[in-house]
Amino acid sequence: MAQSLLIISRQAPWSGPSAREALDIVLAGGAFDLPVGLLFLDDGVFQLARHQDARAVQQKDLSANLQALGLFGIDDVFACGHSLSARGLPPPDNAQALDSQAISRLIDRYDQVITL
Structure with missing residues (x-):
C-alpha cells in the first residue's frame, strides 16, 4: 500500500517558490495515485483568496493549479480556520476549514508530512 x-x-x-512547489508536489502525487492531502496554514491561506492578480507582481497565476486538484484525485484540501480569520479571509469554497484540534488529528492520519 502506498504511503x-x-x-x-x-x-x-x-x-x-514554496507555494508553487507545494502544489506541484501535490499534483505529482495525485498523478501517481498516491493518497495526498493539502493543508493551507499561516500565510499559505492567501493562496485560497479569490480574485488575485498575479500579473501585478509579474508571477504566474496559481488558481489553475488549485482548480486542477480534483482532476488529479486530490479531494483532501484543508485550511486552518484560525489562519483564515486572522487574515480576514472568508471560508474558502475549495477547502475545508479546520480548527487546531482537527489539524492535529489530520496530521496524525498521514504517514509522511512535508511543510513548505
Whole structure:
C-alpha cells in the first residue's frame, strides 16, 4: 500500500517558490495515485483568496493549479480556520476549514508530512 502524504503550504502565493512547489508536489502525487492531502496554514491561506492578480507582481497565476486538484484525485484540501480569520479571509469554497484540534488529528492520519 502506498504511503499517504500531507503537504502543508505555509507561504503566501507570491512570497517565493514554496507555494508553487507545494502544489506541484501535490499534483505529482495525485498523478501517481498516491493518497495526498493539502493543508493551507499561516500565510499559505492567501493562496485560497479569490480574485488575485498575479500579473501585478509579474508571477504566474496559481488558481489553475488549485482548480486542477480534483482532476488529479486530490479531494483532501484543508485550511486552518484560525489562519483564515486572522487574515480576514472568508471560508474558502475549495477547502475545508479546520480548527487546531482537527489539524492535529489530520496530521496524525498521514504517514509522511512535508511543510513548505
